[in-house]
Amino acid sequence: MLKKRIIPCLDIKEGRVTKGIEFKNNIDVGDAVELSRFYSENGADEIVIYDITASAERRPPDFSNIERIAAQSFIPICIGGGIRDFEDAARCIASGAEKISLNSIAPQKPELISAIANHFGVQAVVLSLDVLRDSSCPSGYRLFIQGGRTPTQWDMLEWISFAVPKGVGEICVNSIDQDGKRSGYDLALLKAIKSNVSVPVIASGGAGNVEHVADALRAGADAALVASIVHSGEVTMLELKQQLFKQGISVRLDW
Amino acid sequence: MKQQVGILDYGAGNFGSVKRALEALSIAPRAVRTGDDLQGIDHLIFPGVGSARQAMSELKSRGLDSSLKSYADSGRPLLGICVGMQVLGRWSEEGDTPGLGLLPFDVRKFNCLEPIPHMGWNSLKWNREHSLCDITSRDLSGDTNLYFVHSYAFFVQDESARRFVVAESEYGGHRFAAVVGQGNIWGSQCHIEKSGRAGLQIIRNFLNSGTEKC
Numbered sequence: 001m002l003k004k005r006i007i008p009c010l011d012i013k014e015g016r017v018t019k020g021i022e023f024k025n026n027i028d029v030g031d032a033v034e035l036s037r038f039y040s041e042n043g044a045d046e047i048v049i050y051d052i053t054a055s056a057e058r059r060p061p062d063f064s065n066i067e068r069i070a071a072q073s074f075i076p077i078c079i080g081g082g083i084r085d086f087e088d089a090a091r092c093i094a095s096g097a098e099k100i101s102l103n104s105i106a107p108q109k110p111e112l113i114s115a116i117a118n119h120f121g122v123q124a125v126v127l128s129l130d131v132l133r134d135s136s137c138p139s140g141y142r143l144f145i146q147g148g149r150t151p152t153q154w155d156m157l158e159w160i161s162f163a164v165p166k167g168v169g170e171i172c173v174n175s176i177d178q179d180g181k182r183s184g185y186d187l188a189l190l191k192a193i194k195s196n197v198s199v200p201v202i203a204s205g206g207a208g209n210v211e212h213v214a215d216a217l218r219a220g221a222d223a224a225l226v227a228s229i230v231h232s233g234e235v236t237m238l239e240l241k242q243q244l245f246k247q248g249i250s251v252r253l254d255w
Numbered sequence: 256m257k258q259q260v261g262i263l264d265y266g267a268g269n270f271g272s273v274k275r276a277l278e279a280l281s282i283a284p285r286a287v288r289t290g291d292d293l294q295g296i297d298h299l300i301f302p303g304v305g306s307a308r309q310a311m312s313e314l315k316s317r318g319l320d321s322s323l324k325s326y327a328d329s330g331r332p333l334l335g336i337c338v339g340m341q342v343l344g345r346w347s348e349e350g351d352t353p354g355l356g357l358l359p360f361d362v363r364k365f366n367c368l369e370p371i372p373h374m375g376w377n378s379l380k381w382n383r384e385h386s387l388c389d390i391t392s393r394d395l396s397g398d399t400n401l402y403f404v405h406s407y408a409f410f411v412q413d414e415s416a417r418r419f420v421v422a423e424s425e426y427g428g429h430r431f432a433a434v435v436g437q438g439n440i441w442g443s444q445c446h447i448e449k450s451g452r453a454g455l456q457i458i459r460n461f462l463n464s465g466t467e468k469c
Contacts, residue, residue: 074275
């Protein structure tokens with residue numbers, strides 16, 4: 001049986017992992033290479049690495065850092081932040097990433113989705129969305145870019161319907177309202193996306209306890225990104241997955 | 256004698272990942288780009304990402320298709336991963352592509368309501384009657400999960416297919432081969448280079464397998 005995935009999310013700034021609240025006020029939580037290896041050996045099903053300042057600083061991701069991470073982490077690696085063109089994506093993959101997460105660049109250059117998907121397959125493209133509640137949008141959510149700093153003209157669902165057919169293999173949805181608040185994922189948002197697309201959906205932003213993760217997976221998410229709850233050490237990947245398993249959620253427990 | 260492990264380098268996207276996995280097992284693999292490079296190789300890994308048609312045309316343009324066949328005939332162990340496993344068979348529906356014909360199976364597209372590609376960690380069911388099972392599953396826990404990403408598979412529909420199926424998995428109501436093998440020819444639909452400890456263990460088991468004529 002296909003398992004629901006638990007994916008630690010490492011937000012990287014200058015090679016260190018940080019964690020913010022509502023995308024701001026970042027605190028240091030450790031070395032990216034060490035943390036990736038730790039998670040890959042302790043039950044993570046995948047790792048997502050976001051270079052949170054690359055896009056704003058108009059620079060590519062740190063390819064050598066990806067190589068160092070991939071040399072020690074033998075699970076799928078997804079890279080986001082700073083990918084501006086096909087060459088950047090291809091270099092990430094050559095450096096050891098399996099997946100490329102496109103966020104700010106996607107609404108500006110939607111053809112990049114197709115370029116990566118045509119060459120590496122749709123499974124290599126993760127469409128990452130930062131959305132904020134906005135009652136003036138038909139879906140109730142507006143798409144933001146640049147780490148949640150800049151609003152776009154796109155309604156969240158209209159954007160998804162436009163982008164997914166171009167070659168998106170998965171959607172990762174980050175709720176800006178919930179990010180780092182630890183009050184739970186936005187379940188209405190997850191359900192709205194799940195009922196509109198057939199590709200896997202990854203819940204992101206807001207997990208404060210195991211129950212929140214369970215809620216997201218039960219609401220239909222195929223995977224959940226976790227940051228604060230595991231980085232803080234208050235729950236280990238093993239404890240998290242054992243508790244999900246006890247609630248009847250199918251997760252991988254052998255590693 | 257020191258082991259010489261080769262990885263077929265024909266432009267497949269996961270060459271680097273397979274190389275890093277071997278390096279983690281303290282093995283310095285050699286890139287095999289031509290038939291001549293196969294000299295002295297005692298275990299060969301054949302990675303693959305992308306489409307069967309693309310993989311076969313890359314092999315042919317480098318003359319590696321016939322090199323692979325003679326390598327296989329020599330009885331030395333060969334392990335195909337993902338698309339590398341799929342083209343070990345006779346034929347793939349993907350681009351109506353003839354394979355290398357090293358194992359008698361065909362590959363077809365998933366026909367199900369679940370999202371395609373089948374992507375993520377899925378459990379394996381080992382075929383205990385298979386002679387390779389003992390080697391392949393050694394040191395793995397009862398409920399082994401491995402990482403898959405694929406839209407095409409070798410579906411296990413009749414009992415005769417089980418002769419090649421070392422382990423199977425299930426998705427969208429269909430049983431398909433997760434690991435195949437016969438004699439010195441091994442194939443893994445899962446990305447064992449990205450399947451954590453369990454995946455590395457299967458690679459280790461392959462490297463510990465002897466050379467035998469099929």
